[in-house]
Amino acid sequence: MVGEGAGPAARLFRYDRRIAINAARATFSGWHDRLIAATMLLFALAAARSWLLDRAWPIAAWTAFGAGVSMGLTAGRLIAVRLAFHTFDGPLAADALCPELRRRYLIAWYGIGLTLLAIFTVIARPSLLITILPGYLIGAVVGHVTGSLSIAAFGAGKAGFGRMLRSWIQRPGAGIFAAAILLLSLAFAAQYLRGNALVVVAGIETALSGLALTIVDDSSVRFQTIAGRGAWRIIGRQARGAMLFVCTAAPVCAFAFGPALAAVVAATSIGALLLMVLQTLAYRIHGKGFADFIVSILTGLLILTAFSMPIILPFVGIAILWQLQRRSAARTWLLA
Known part of the structure; x- marks a missing residue:
């Protein structure tokens, strides 16, 4: 009791x-x-x-x-x-x-x-x-x-629509479609904005696209884990759209708008991908509520590190990923 x-x-x-x-x-x-x-x-x-x-x-x-x-x-x-x-x-x-x-x-x-x-x-x-x-x-x-x-x-x-949407955005075509929207909108905005203003617009649009392309379905992750799929196989499947997005958008932005804007697009996309990796590994270990709580704490830690001591950010990130991967590997094939 x-x-x-x-x-x-x-x-x-x-x-x-x-x-x-x-x-x-x-x-x-x-x-x-x-x-x-x-x-x-x-x-x-x-x-x-x-x-x-x-x-x-x-x-x-x-x-x-x-x-x-x-x-x-x-x-x-x-x-x-x-x-x-x-x-x-x-x-x-x-x-x-x-x-x-x-x-x-x-x-x-x-x-x-x-x-x-x-x-x-x-x-x-x-x-x-x-x-x-x-x-x-x-x-x-x-x-x-x-x-x-x-x-x-x-x-x-809503759950049914959400699953359909998540299934579509994980397809490679979704990343190319999002990259095309970003490039067209930046080409239009460039007629009115210059310098830092255009970079800010690019960063905001990339963040929205990156977060949309890296939505993680916790129930799907747990099912694939029980079915024997490893963490990186699950992550590779979910990251296809986001990877095509950054590989398409960043080079074109570098050519059309300059390296600074391209760097913002690439860095923001990588940040969204890292968040997706953290969520996927956490969902393999915990239920959605506790996993989201853990991910929010780890994300805050990475952001604080990036602002205060960026030189050690890679080491902190590697330590977090290693710890989560080590624990999530033990959950493969585990029913309980």
Whole structure:
């Protein structure tokens, strides 16, 4: 039984807390896993503190606000998905359907997130608490509302359309099509924009195209893993469209618009591909919610490293990929 001595208000929270603890123990089962995780956490704190203290207050404040909104959005959507599971499929559906118990469940998890974020901010730069905490609360509300609406409003129809869309964008033709749209739009924008403005437009369009071409279906990844497909075989199949996109767009941009713009297109595309690799490896190890949480932390660590100490970024990236690949390799053919 889940928390036999717990009252109704605590059952939902204790149930998910136990799942989170067990998942963390399984993820960091060995001493070397815990050592790597502790090292990465300390490095992330040091990198964030170094970068934020070196920036002027307005830049640091807006960065903290944006980070808070991003973390709140992630937390809000994860909690909304988890509540939907409890409501429709979980063993504590009666508790999840009670408004008062749902409210206490939300307060408990959002309170934990707020506390951890406050501790991190105090270590990095305490004065940023006045911007990052409101950002977190705003993001949490928006994330929870949008997450709940998407679950309630679309359901299975959206899932079917999503699978069709993901199947299409993984085809090689999708990458060529996206590259053609990018090049045509840049040719049009070049008549009105010059220099950095055109580079910014190229970066935004490439980011949108890259993220669309690298969408990962967690259920498909887990099925292929159970069926015996290795991680890099799955990644190679999913990356076809994005690889053709960058191999087509970057050389043409270098010829037509200059090397600076081409470098932005290539770097942004590589970043989207790296995010896809992290998601694929994480989905082989964990369920979607916990995997997305892990990927968001690792992505933040890589971004902090890129801003604060770019010279060691390749080493940090290799260490993260090696650790995820080592753990995901053990999941091949594994049914449970």
